[in-house]
Amino acid sequence: MTVSIVVVSHSENIADGAAELAAQMAPDVLVLTAGGTADGRIGTSLEKVLAALDHAAGGDGTVILTDLGSAVMTAESALEFAEDPAGVLLADAPLVEGLVAASVAAQGGADVQAVKRAAEAVRGPSQNSGPPPQREVSEGSVTGQGPDFTGDFELINQAGMHARPAAKIAGGLSALDAEVTVNGVDGASMTALMTLAAGKGSVLHVEARGVDAERAVNYVGGLVQAGFGEP
Template sequence: MTVRIVVVSHSDKIAEGAVELAAQMAPDVLMVPAGGTSDGRIGTSLEKVMAALDEAAGGDGVVVLTDLGSAVMTAESALEFADGPATVLLADAPVVEGLVAAAVAAQGGASVHDVRRAAEAAHGGPKDEHAGTIAAGGQRAPDATGDFELINLAGMHARPAAKIAGGLSGMDVMVTVNGVDGASMTGLMTLGAGKGSVLHVEASGPDAERAVEYVGGLVRTGFGEP
């Protein structure tokens, strides 16, 4: 079993579209949209969210993502009535990028807490609690580094960015890839790195070696793409 995800939006189309996008990168993860009102209007519905939580029950926990204001309140109300022993966590994350990162983490077997962490890391910003060690000249040296050449035809597009960001978000580490936050899907996509580009990875923290090897492994296998 894997962690399951519920998406609460004011728009049924937004919720369904976000789930459709994330499913391309995490086909084995159950994601349930709960958008709009019960009569098809823009808004949120406590009944729809509760039904989505019921549908998502039975896995290794549930992470809930929301879009705006009242969607958060509706989700919180639904959580109060949630049945069953499964852990249900509300993530403070952007719906689309957060969902993709969470789904990739869940696809990889991450715990419900790590899936929520992956979603919330989509806000961007490095985890500065891991600063590395002081090197000559006063600069902080990373604990591990690596250089990896992209071999997949499409280079750094949404799916590779999501796989990198989703995996790194669940680790105790601060990572930069060519200077951008490795746990930010958006940041990675802004690199515009095509086939043949070299990704320079720097990592600091307890999982530094693991993180560099994780990125290197993805790149060496072409992210499972041609």
């Protein structure tokens, strides 16, 4: 099983659209929505949030993401009635980018704490721990002394650095205790990675510092060398 995610939004359309996007990145993750009021108006519904949490119960934990302040209050009220409040975490993260990063982390098998950190890490450099799944890179790809490691990896997937690869990189790195840059931008930020506009054949230069520095470079290298699972 994986960690589930609940999206709380003032708009049913926004919640459903964000969940649809996340499903493209992480098809095996249960993303439940609680958008709008019970009668279809703009607003939030405690009953909808509680129903989503009930549906998610029994898994490996649940992370809640919200859009605006009153949605946070509704989510906090729902936590008071949750059967297992310790297994439900409220993330302070941008709704769409945080949801994508959290979903990718959950798809990779991260625990509930790491999924929450993945969502929150889109705000800036990660200081978190909890490794994503590992992919081995070819011998000699990673170099480094002590805590600092670097690697250079050529993009082989046809579409290059688009949303899905950026989300996979950012979601995984956010769960590691390392500061990572990719071609000079924050490796834990999906948005920053997409601004690279790196096409097929471009080389990603990865630099990492911290306890999980080598693991981080190997993670990015493994994704790139596997073509992110794309043609």
